[in-house]
Amino acid sequence: MSAPLGSVRAVIDAATCVLCGFAPPEVDADGIRRCPVCRWRLGDSPDPDLPPPRVEVVYYLRWEQRIKIGTTRQPRQRLAAIWHQELLAFEPGGRTLERARHEQFAHLRAGGEWFRADPELRAHAAAIAGDVPPWHRYARWVADALRGAVS
Ligand SMILES: [Zn+2]
Numbered sequence: 001m002s003a004p005l006g007s008v009r010a011v012i013d014a015a016t017c018v019l020c021g022f023a024p025p026e027v028d029a030d031g032i033r034r035c036p037v038c039r040w041r042l043g044d045s046p047d048p049d050l051p052p053p054r055v056e057v058v059y060y061l062r063w064e065q066r067i068k069i070g071t072t073r074q075p076r077q078r079l080a081a082i083w084h085q086e087l088l089a090f091e092p093g094g095r096t097l098e099r100a101r102h103e104q105f106a107h108l109r110a111g112g113e114w115f116r117a118d119p120e121l122r123a124h125a126a127a128i129a130g131d132v133p134p135w136h137r138y139a140r141w142v143a144d145a146l147r148g149a150v151s
Pocket residue numbers: 017018019020021022023035036037038039040139
């Protein structure tokens with residue numbers, strides 16, 4: 001019996017997180033297997049009867065020497081529709097935060113939601129992003145929102 005169980009376990013271990021797909025779950029300090037990226041627990045599944053969580057983000061997208069600051073609840077669809085070369089950062093927040101950022105960098109405005117990619121704005125985006133890739137950070141927020149919805 002141990003051989004089949006062992007092989008099943010090996011398959012589970014190799015599988016990436018069911019929620020974000022970025023990494024296989026790892027054993028935490030408390031002995032529970034969680035995704036190292038979004039912290040989703042191995043074996044938990046989102047309740048299909050609940051609506052998907054609404055995670056609003058302000059995004060910073062660079063194209064050449066311009067950075068677009070916008071907001072969305074569907075970053076994958078939204079970003080796919082905007083020409084850009086680099087996603088600099090996600091910041092948790094919606095319209096209110098977006099407006100505040102537009103005012104903060106009004107002196108760099110290049111038209112619409114696009115701003116000059118001056119060192120000041122680049123440094124701001126880099127500080128928000130920290131050393132975590134933006135999509136990893138977003139995955140964590142989604143997992144946190146789902147956990148809030150199920151518990
Ligand atoms: Zn994950």
